Amino acid sequence: MTLRICATASLPAGSSETDRARVCEALGRMEDATRELVHSHAGLHLEGSLGAGDLTWDFAVPDDRALDGLRRRLEQGGWEGVFGDADPADREGLRLLSHVEAWVIEPLAGKVPRENLVGIKRTNLVRVLDSASAVAVARWSREVVALADHVPAIRNWSLARTHALGPSKPRVQWTHAWEQEFETLEGLLEDYMASPYHWGWLDGWYDPEVPFCIMGPDLAHLYCFATRNVLGWSKP
Amino acid sequence: MSDAKDTIYLIDEIELRSDATDEFLAAFRAHYLPGARDRGMELVHTWITPPESPPETGATVLFVWALAGVPGFWRMRSRNAAPEITEWWRECEDHCVRRTRRFAVTPEARAGFSAAGKVHA
Numbered sequence: 001m002t003l004r005i006c007a008t009a010s011l012p013a014g015s016s017e018t019d020r021a022r023v024c025e026a027l028g029r030m031e032d033a034t035r036e037l038v039h040s041h042a043g044l045h046l047e048g049s050l051g052a053g054d055l056t057w058d059f060a061v062p063d064d065r066a067l068d069g070l071r072r073r074l075e076q077g078g079w080e081g082v083f084g085d086a087d088p089a090d091r092e093g094l095r096l097l098s099h100v101e102a103w104v105i106e107p108l109a110g111k112v113p114r115e116n117l118v119g120i121k122r123t124n125l126v127r128v129l130d131s132a133s134a135v136a137v138a139r140w141s142r143e144v145v146a147l148a149d150h151v152p153a154i155r156n157w158s159l160a161r162t163h164a165l166g167p168s169k170p171r172v173q174w175t176h177a178w179e180q181e182f183e184t185l186e187g188l189l190e191d192y193m194a195s196p197y198h199w200g201w202l203d204g205w206y207d208p209e210v211p212f213c214i215m216g217p218d219l220a221h222l223y224c225f226a227t228r229n230v231l232g233w234s235k236p
Numbered sequence: 237m238s239d240a241k242d243t244i245y246l247i248d249e250i251e252l253r254s255d256a257t258d259e260f261l262a263a264f265r266a267h268y269l270p271g272a273r274d275r276g277m278e279l280v281h282t283w284i285t286p287p288e289s290p291p292e293t294g295a296t297v298l299f300v301w302a303l304a305g306v307p308g309f310w311r312m313r314s315r316n317a318a319p320e321i322t323e324w325w326r327e328c329e330d331h332c333v334r335r336t337r338r339f340a341v342t343p344e345a346r347a348g349f350s351a352a353g354k355v356h357a
Binding site: 150151152153182183184186187190191192193194195196197198199200201203204207208209210211217 | 352356
């Protein structure tokens with residue numbers, strides 16, 4: 001079964017728009033360059049994103065064997081080794097990347113009724129505190145996915161556990177990824193943020209002033225224009 | 237602000253240990269209220285129930301705050317992950333048995349709030 005990996009990547013401060021776009025396009029072509037990858041898409045974070053790098057790079061491998069192969073290559077040669085598969089022009093562009101963190105997506109729940117949707121990809125990475133009880137985490141898991149019932153602008157969604165992949169030491173040890181695809185930016189910035197289910201209940205899991213909060217204070221809220229559908233890659 | 241139709245009410249319910257009411261309210265006014273105002277929280281009610289408690293039973297304090305709509309909610313949330321706020325709630329634990337924080341709207345405003353989450357359905 002196809003396995004998705006969600007990565008965040010950073011460029012040096014002050015990188016030009018041209019360089020940023022160049023890196024993004026090069027990452028998107030990695031599925032043609034690297035034998036382990038079957039899908040690849042990268043999008044620059046839009047203004048308002050926070051918590052993890054300058055772009056989200058989603059890619060996928062066909063099965064566990066390919067993932068193991070990729071893991072071994074990363075142990076041996078790091079990301080530079082994998083990017084060495086790219087054609088010379090892309091390889092040069094990928095040298096601009098200053099930091100890459102990658103997370104294997106272990107799906108817990110998901111719905112992708114619009115597998116051809118190309119719109120906005122939003123990735124929310126969170127860290128559940130070690131002190132959180134299993135009962136509380138299970139309840140949060142049910143309640144966060146129910147947001148899609150309250151915000152119909154969420155067309156596709158996935159909730160997953162995350163496992164670090166690769167040699168980079170993550171700045172934050174994310175435990176879960178809550179990903180969505182929207183048709184329009186307004187669906188995220190307006191409907192999602194204005195839903196009373198969101199601010200009036202669900203947000204308590206993340207709010208440090210609410211007694212039942214289970215999340216660490218770091219949180220990645222990342223969104224970008226998509227040029228292809230991502231969540232459909234791992235559709236059962 | 238508290239009468240506006242888009243007001244979001246934040247309700248803190250804090251069940252205190254016996255004989256802790258006055259000390260708790262003094263600490264609240266000194267250590268929490270000024271910062272809360274800076275985050276856009278308007279304290280509209282402070283209620284104590286029951287007015288007098290039986291021996292060894294603490295009172296419950298209810299703070300009702302008003303936030304200026306959904307933007308006011310997110311403004312408050314963008315500023316509340318601060319060490320001094322964490323410290324306040326830690327201090328609060330010395331005075332209280334349990335507490336909740338909930339959000340509410342008026343019945344008249346409820347449908348409008350719900351619709352705001354479904355504009356781009």
